[in-house]
Amino acid sequence: MKEVEAASELFDRLLAEVAGRETPALRVDEALRALESETGGNGMPQMRAAVARAIDLYADLFRETFTLYADVVEAAVRGPRASVAVELSGRPGAEAATPVWIHNTSQAPLSAIALRITDLAAHDGSNVAAAVATFAPAAFDVPAGASASATLAIAVPRAAAPGAYHGHVLAAGLPAVSVPVRLLVDEAA
Numbered sequence: 001m002k003e004v005e006a007a008s009e010l011f012d013r014l015l016a017e018v019a020g021r022e023t024p025a026l027r028v029d030e031a032l033r034a035l036e037s038e039t040g041g042n043g044m045p046q047m048r049a050a051v052a053r054a055i056d057l058y059a060d061l062f063r064e065t066f067t068l069y070a071d072v073v074e075a076a077v078r079g080p081r082a083s084v085a086v087e088l089s090g091r092p093g094a095e096a097a098t099p100v101w102i103h104n105t106s107q108a109p110l111s112a113i114a115l116r117i118t119d120l121a122a123h124d125g126s127n128v129a130a131a132v133a134t135f136a137p138a139a140f141d142v143p144a145g146a147s148a149s150a151t152l153a154i155a156v157p158r159a160a161a162p163g164a165y166h167g168h169v170l171a172a173g174l175p176a177v178s179v180p181v182r183l184l185v186d187e188a189a
Contacts, residue, residue, distance in 0.1 A: 085170065087186035088158045097153040100135070100169050100179060104142040114139045114172040117148055120165035126159060128130050128165050129182060152181075160185045 090096030104110050115135045120128040135150040142148040152169065162185050169179040 014174040018063065022160050027180060058184070070169050077189040085182055086152065087182045087184065088152070088154060089186060090154070091186045092156050092160045095153055095155050096183060097151055099149040100152045101125040101147055101172075102171060102177070103147045103150045104144060107144045109144050110142040110174070112139045113142060113148075113174070115152070115169050115183060116172065117152065117154075117169050118167040120154075122161070122165050124161075124163075125162075126161055126165075128154065128160055128185075130167070132157060156185055161189050 086098055086100055088096035088098050100115060102110070102113060102115075117130050117133045117135075119130045132155045134153050137150055137162075138155070140148050140150055165183040166184065167181045169181055171177045
């Protein structure tokens with residue numbers, strides 16, 4: 001039930017932020033005068049088409065906004081999970097690095113989060129061992145309702161064949177958190 005309350009509070013804050021913004025002046029009178037002067041007083045068909053386009057745009061905007069808020073609420077209700085893949089790319093013998101974000105949607109702080117990565121496997125069974133990966137910082141805190149990141153660095157082995165290698169980043173103490181990782185090994189120079 002706390003998750004629903006948190007999602008509701010987040011939604012209320014987003015609505016308050018949107019409501020607090022200044023509404024632009026529409027200046028309908030100016031637009032109608034300009035339309036009349038351009039069309040010789042026979043601008044009704046153009047005006048209807050413009051209004052229809054505007055309504056379609058606002059309907060699309062509303063649909064997208066609703067989808068965004070629904071996704072935020074759903075994520076808050078489900079609890080801490082990660083669904084966005086982390087992607088890195090590098091050449092054999094080089095280092096590939098990218099940030100890995102942890103989003104704390106709970107009302108309790110997360111302390112000393114230590115990330116680790118699984119071995120990365122390719123479709124043909126070859127792999128990149130987890131031992132060649134590091135995280136900086138090694139452990140970090142994530143306040144309630146906030147986000148924090150660590151940089152994942154992978155020393156791509158010189159013998160790594162070009163292709164895609166897949167694995168996961170896991171967080172100690174957060175068994176529901178799993179971030180998919182894809183390492184793209186480019187052709188050697």
